[in-house]
Amino acid sequence: MSNSESLQMNRKSPVPVDQCGAALATEIISDRWSMLILREAFYRVGRFDDIQSEIGIPRSVLTDRLKKLVSNGILTREPYREAGSRTRTAYLLSQKGRELxxxxxALMQWGDRHLRDGETGLSVTHKETGQALVVGLVPASEPKIGFDEVTLTPTSSAP
Amino acid sequence: MSNSESLQMNRKSPVPVDQCGAALATEIISDRWSMLILREAFYRVGRFDDIQSEIGIPRSVLTDRLKKLVSNGILTREPYREAGSRTRTAYLLSQKGRELxxxxxALMQWGDRHLRDGETGLSVTHKETGQALVVGLVPASEPKIGFDEVTLTPTSSAP
DNA sequence: TAGGCTAAGTTCGAATGTCAAACTCAGAAT
DNA sequence: ATTCTGAGTTTGACATTCGAACTTAGCCTA
Incomplete structure (x- = not known):
């Protein structure tokens, strides 16, 4: 059934590994947990115990990953206080982190399509126009739609 | 200097981890090496020894990761033969893999911006219009630009 | 002011995974 | 018949991860 679709092979990539942003990025965020921690951060789940129990990461590993993400400027560690309760520690996305x-x-889009049979868990809507948005290739000249111009709506079951 | 920008915290995410495509996807591709292997695959570097020497992965680990990527339908393992040489084995992207x-x-874009001081290693051009493209949010209604409509050009130093 | 409760970590030994270097093995090429 | 090559295996030292229990500081309440 499958015959040789793509005959031409390269012996090396045109962009050396150490000059590729993707390759450098994997060194920081491509372990089993960092992306999941960032997922929580995007949802503003920023407390140690909450992150730990949501994703099931060992506490010692969480400590380590948070340090790594903070030292790479992706998260910040800040004290915060909710109305009339004690001061706590929160991990928040920096601008650099937000840009992830x-x-x-993109990962969610791929995972929903290929690993969840097309079920989307979250929909992204342009506040201004109400249009549904997806991640794709866009002319660099077009105005970028930032995450602050967007509404995130969970699609299915309650939290 | 940094005061509490973002006061409201959530105790849990609106989308449970096991219903999130991104979370499922990390289980497959979020280890130190899989993304780098895929990077090679995108550049059609598909031979065992070539992948191994480009990214410096231990051979035993490469064996394991290739099996995993193949069993998840992201790569295919196919025999191929170059003009007048022996049959070899190549690892190629499936459609599912190509969609990664x-x-x-997106990772490259982020890495180039934040880890390489804005130096881009690769530029993406729309064949049809010649426009430079970036990854961004697009209305789902707009026609998607696929990777077959695009030219990849290494920006800087030779391979 | 003593005792409790939380939040945010540490510590620890066992299990698992990673590493580099050397080895295997089948199919061409000499 | 021997060498070479591509695609893996094997191995034993080293590093990381795991989960469960422990620590520590600050508040809260009595």
Whole structure:
């Protein structure tokens, strides 16, 4: 059934590994947990115990990953206080971290399509126009739609 | 300097981890090596020894990751023969694998911006219009630009 | 002011995974 | 018949991950 579709092979890539942003990025965020921690951060789940129990990461590993993400400027560690309760620690996305949103969304889009049989868990809507949005290739000249111009709506079952 | 920008915290995410495509996807591709292997696959570097020496992965680990990627339908393992030489084995992207291209590009875009001081290693051009393309949010209603409508050009130094 | 409760980590030994280097093995090429 | 090559295996040292229990500081309440 499958015959040789793609005959031409290359012996090396045109862009050396150490000059590729993707390759450098994997060193920071491509382990079993970092992306999941960032997922929580995007949803503003920023407390140690909450992150830990949602994704099921060992506490010692979470400590380590948070340190790594903070030291890479992706998260910040900040004290915060809710109305009339004690001061706590929160891990928040920095601007640099926020810009990983596209990666996370692209991953979600792929995962929903190929691993969940097309079921989307979250829909992204343009506030201004009400249009549904997806991650795709866009002319660099067009105005970028930022995450602050967008509404996220969980699609299916309750939290 | 940094005061509490974002006061409202959530105790849990609106989309449970096991219903999130991104979370499922990380189980397959979020280890130190899989994304790098896919990077090679996108550049059609498909031979065992070539992948191994480009990214520096231990051979035993490469064996394991290739099996995993094949069993998840992201790569296919196929015999191929170049003009007048012996039959070899090549690892090629499946359609499912090809659709990870957006994730890889989004990661590259982020990495180039934040880890390489804005130096881009690769530029993406729309064949039809000649326009430079980036990964971004697009209305779902607009026609998608596929990877077959696009030219990839290494930006800087030779392979 | 003592005692409890939380949140945010540490510590620890066992299980698992990664590493580099050397080895295997089948099919061409000499 | 021997060498070469591509695609893996094997191995034993080293590193990371796991989960369960422990620590520590600050508040809260009595």
């Amino acid at each position: 949103g596209l990666v996370l969304l | 291209g957006l994730v890889l590009l």
